[in-house]
Amino acid sequence: MKIYQYPTKDSWKDLVKRPVLEQKEISGRITDIFAEVEKNGDNALREFNKKFDKADTQSISITEEEIENAEKQISNELKQAIQQAKENISTFHASQKQEIQKVETVKGVVCWRENRAVERVGIYIPGGTAPLFSTVLMLAVPANLAGCKEIVLCTPPDKNGNINPAILYAANLCGISEIFKTGGAQAVAAMTLGTESIPAVNKIFGPGNQFVVAAKEYAQRYGVAIDMPAGPSEVLVIADEQAVPGFCAADLLSQAEHGSDSQVVFITTDLKVFEETIEAVNQQIKDLPRNEFAAQALENSSFILVNSLEETLEFSNLYAPEHLILAIADFEKYIPLIENAGSVFLGNYSCESAGDYASGTNHTLPTNGYAKNYSGVSLDSFVKKITFQHLSKEGLQNLGKTIELMAEAEGLFAHKNAVSIRLK
Ligand code: HSO
Ligand code: ZN
Numbered sequence: 177m178k179i180y181q182y183p184t185k186d187s188w189k190d191l192v193k194r195p196v197l198e199q200k201e202i203s204g205r206i207t208d209i210f211a212e213v214e215k216n217g218d219n220a221l222r223e224f225n226k227k228f229d230k231a232d233t234q235s236i237s238i239t240e241e242e243i244e245n246a247e248k249q250i251s252n253e254l255k256q257a258i259q260q261a262k263e264n265i266s267t268f269h270a271s272q273k274q275e276i277q278k279v280e281t282v283k284g285v286v287c288w289r290e291n292r293a294v295e296r297v298g299i300y301i302p303g304g305t306a307p308l309f310s311t312v313l314m315l316a317v318p319a320n321l322a323g324c325k326e327i328v329l330c331t332p333p334d335k336n337g338n339i340n341p342a343i344l345y346a347a348n349l350c351g352i353s354e355i356f357k358t359g360g361a362q363a364v365a366a367m368t369l370g371t372e373s374i375p376a377v378n379k380i381f382g383p384g385n386q387f388v389v390a391a392k393e394y395a396q397r398y399g400v401a402i403d404m405p406a407g408p409s410e411v412l413v414i415a416d417e418q419a420v421p422g423f424c425a426a427d428l429l430s431q432a433e434h435g436s437d438s439q440v441v442f443i444t445t446d447l448k449v450f451e452e453t454i455e456a457v458n459q460q461i462k463d464l465p466r467n468e469f470a471a472q473a474l475e476n477s478s479f480i481l482v483n484s485l486e487e488t489l490e491f492s493n494l495y496a497p498e499h500l501i502l503a504i505a506d507f508e509k510y511i512p513l514i515e516n517a518g519s520v521f522l523g524n525y526s527c528e529s530a531g532d533y534a535s536g537t538n539h540t541l542p543t544n545g546y547a548k549n550y551s552g553v554s555l556d557s558f559v560k561k562i563t564f565q566h567l568s569k570e571g572l573q574n575l576g577k578t579i580e581l582m583a584e585a586e587g588l589f590a591h592k593n594a595v596s597i598r599l600k
Contacts, residue, residue: 192491192545206387213365218371228360229359238339265317269554285567285568286566290562290564294322296326296376297326297381297558298377298381299311300383300388303339303340309342309343311383317350326377327354331359363388364395406544407543408438409498411497412500417445419444420524424449426460429457432470433466433469441479443481443492444482493515495516496542497517497518499520518547519531
């Protein structure tokens with residue numbers, strides 16, 4: 177834990193830095209993996225499953241039987257929870273649909289935009305220490321609402337060649353029928369290039385380790401789009417004197433437990449809340465099964481005491497957190513001061529876990545300062561917006577002179593003529 181009491185503003189630029197990730201020889205390995213998948217398709221994926229996941233997978237496609245078995249392994253309670261989360265995510269993302277708005281910019285000139293779904297999308301779900309089946313809902317629900325024709329899901333198998341049953345259950349609940357046992361950079365390569373079993377997609381979504389992130393970046397060379405650049409998860413909690421230290425500590429640890437590279441920041445104006453939150457973190461961490469990850473994440477994390485709430489927000493805007501929690505009484509007043517953040521949680525009862533799972537907002541968000549220029553995943557992430565226009569003869573008469581003059585000034589006489597020939 178790094179503790180700072182009233183740090184000078186000059187030092188803030190160092191405090192907002194993320195831990196630097198080692199980029200060791202990743203790119204060479206990504207190129208090799210893409211080449212291998214391009215050459216040997218499904219066979220390459222089976223070999224990678226043996227090598228990286230120690231799994232013997234005859235078929236990389238999921239069977240009906242595996243889906244039925246997965247259903248049996250999930251308790252009814254968990255099924256209901258997943259269904260409720262799915263409903264809330266659907267409601268929130270459906271509300272993002274917008275009516276088409278036709279605008280007459282000049283009499284006889286009508287312009288508008290229409291959405292068309294990205295035809296084929298790929299969803300990557302990591303396996304490993306915490307298989308995030310909630311991410312299946314966060315990506316598949318808006319993909320379905322947008323009208324994507326094909327949704328492909330890849331996730332790594334365990335040692336026995338199986339996929340986590342909750343991932344399968346959530347995928348099936350969202351109507352995803354193309355589920356494949358492959359993980360890491362090779363899964364991204366497969367969704368980019370296509371194999372005998374896996375269709376090539378137009379856009380790839382989902383979190384992953386640094387190999388997955390590097391592979392998604394590499395995939396863009398093939399004309400595939402990605403959801404956003406990614407980095408380890410983070411939260412910044414702002415607290416005033418009425419904040420509850422135990423709640424703040426729980427929120428900080430909920431993000432710290434994601435991985436040793438996660439980062440959490442706590443910033444407050446109140447000395448008592450400051451000290452008690454640090455104490456609560458040290459207490460609560462003891463009981464967490466993933467406390468080793470959390471402890472490592474805390475080493476990279478800062479606890480900061482400042483003079484005013486305005487300063488906490490100024491700091492937060494400089495940091496641009498993936499998640500921002502305002503554990504302050506007057507949160508309404510401070511909303512207009514928020515410039516950079518992925519997703520914001522207001523008041524003492526809005527824990528980040530609510531947005532991670534079930535309130536309805538999306539948990540695929542910009543990390544690593546990208547909240548300065550990227551939005552989180554939404555319905556828009558699954559569509560392209562096409563502009564349309566219709567000019568009547570009168571419309572072209574009204575606008576013609578302007579176009580002709582501008583075309584001539586750019587030296588583009590064919591452009592000018594496309595107007596003149598019509599108005600002769
Ligand atoms: N906090 C993660 C999402 C997540 N949390 C999934 C639990 N499951 C990144 O926003
Ligand atoms: Zn989380």
